[in-house]
Amino acid sequence: MIADFVKGKQIYSYDERIQQGIRLHRALDEFTDGHPATRQAKAVFQPDCGPYGPVFMDVVYDHFLANDPEHFSLPSLASFSASTYNILAAHQEQLPPDFQRFFAYMRSENWLYNYHKRDAIFQSFSGIVRRAKYFSKPATVPFGVFETHYETLALCYRQFFPDALDYMKSRYEGDLP
Template sequence: MNFLAHAYLSFHQPDLMTGNMIGDFVKGRQLALYPQPIQEGIRLHRAIDTFTDNHPATFAARAIFRPQTRLYGAVFTDIVMDHFLANDPRHFTDTSLQAFAQEVYATIGTPPVALPSSFTHMLGYMSSQNWLYNYRFRNGMEQTFRGIVRRAKYINFEASVPLSVFDTHYNALQQCYDEFFPALYTFVQKYTAA
């Protein structure tokens, strides 16, 4: 899952959200640099990623992208899942998504500890361009895909390639989300309760 899902699955708990959002930017022993509540968020992030990587519906979604995007299919699948979450009326309305995005930026923008510099740099773009809210829209997806293609070292295709896959296979990708996200939500509820 991408940033919106990680934030949402923190259930409005600031320290858990902070750790969950920075999870990809904290490697190995760096975990010990953070207070226990933020470490729990980082561990949650890793648990979400493991669950996601091993779910049959995300395998199916990655297979849709793979012929055109090769190893980057997983990256584009994560972003697409955030698009469907942003448009899922069981979780968000347009207004509640906008409010939630602002809550996330405020929470992560005023952390109790120093965050990884690469995350802090990216957060400036995320909040100024309102990524979390704009996942809702096709043009937001196009901008996100362009950003991934521009920043990735080994991509040798244009952003129009994953966007075309997204457009062509929209309904199939939606079905993958519909199978996957309820299972992930239940998994995270049980994980955080334990």
């Protein structure tokens, strides 16, 4: 969860298990970016969103995962979300300061659970647009792409996710949750 908030050598200030998690997250990001289905999905966003397409794609994949019946039901998604928030809260003092602020909103608005809803995707896109330095279009633009190309993006997710799971299982030295 914190990998995007840990820069460069900051990784070495964390214990080995957290370092392993950060490295796994970064490896998954690299795998995701290079996957043919992700490249196809990014191409859907590119005309309207330019270089911000991959940022929106991360949220889109979260949406499809939250709705994937092979991995979550609404009760199991709720349980997973609550468990994740509790684990993060128990280690709050170890979280990077920027993530601590981010986490406060994430938990209070129950982002992990709400990713299954389309209106929550719009809210997430709105937050991205608000924080983006070089994206001047309203959130309705990327959300319109999401809505217009929903089935294409869902297909990209279905092509990508089994490969991502296999990739992570091959890299992780332990039990995946």
